[in-house]
Amino acid sequence: MNKAGRKITLCLIILCFSSLSCFARDESPTNDNSSAQALSGDQYAYNSEGRSDPFKPFISPKTSSASPDPNEIVDENIEYSGMQLFEPGQLNLVGIMATSRGFIAMVEDQTKKGYMLKAGDLIGKRGVVSLINEHEIIITETARTRGGQEMKETITMKIKREGDK
Structure with missing residues (x-):
């Protein structure tokens, strides 16, 4: 292997170990405040004031107050053969x-x-x-x-x- 190949291999090994050491010390690679709060044990409270219910379906079932059409043909529920x-x-x-x-x-x-x-x-x-x-x-x-x-x-x-x- 030539000198340039050894240098590239050495740089890759150093990069791998430096990224692994970051995870071993429980350090976050980014400085995101939300993940820092989650690691420190703070509780999150959802403020629903002025917001829609996240568990309510987007589409509600259609309710028809009109009576059914008396001229509509009704199919029988029988098995055909x-x-x-x-x-x-x-x-x-x-x-x-x-x-x-x-x-x-x-x-x-x-x-x-x-x-x-x-x-x-x-x-x-x-x-x-x-x-x-x-x-x-x-x-x-x-x-x-x-x-x-x-x-x-x-x-x-x-x-x-x-x-x-």
Whole structure:
């Protein structure tokens, strides 16, 4: 090792030991008065006069004094399964079969997985397959409002022919 390298190494060692000796004597490397008070054992008292409560949340829960809208549709708290997991708009009607018991519709989802529907099957959150004929499925969706009024909507799914969009 050359002379310059030894001098740099010696300076680094001296710096390390001088900083360690500062901590060994409980000296503070800065002259901050707040840390000196904490080391001397003085108690700190919080003066809350004119200040907000530091433990109070910034956002308070919204309290609504207005009554709820009676025309708002209320969803039922039930667990959905089967075809109730699909809304009619998520399905494509690909075929209808005539059987001795009536018509059966064949639908597929976006992943091209197929399902069979017959009259009376539940579909979506509020729908029931009310009619299947040679060319279409008619689904009746029934919703209840907060005021107890019953609202009905009819959805028609038609078979898409070649060239139809």
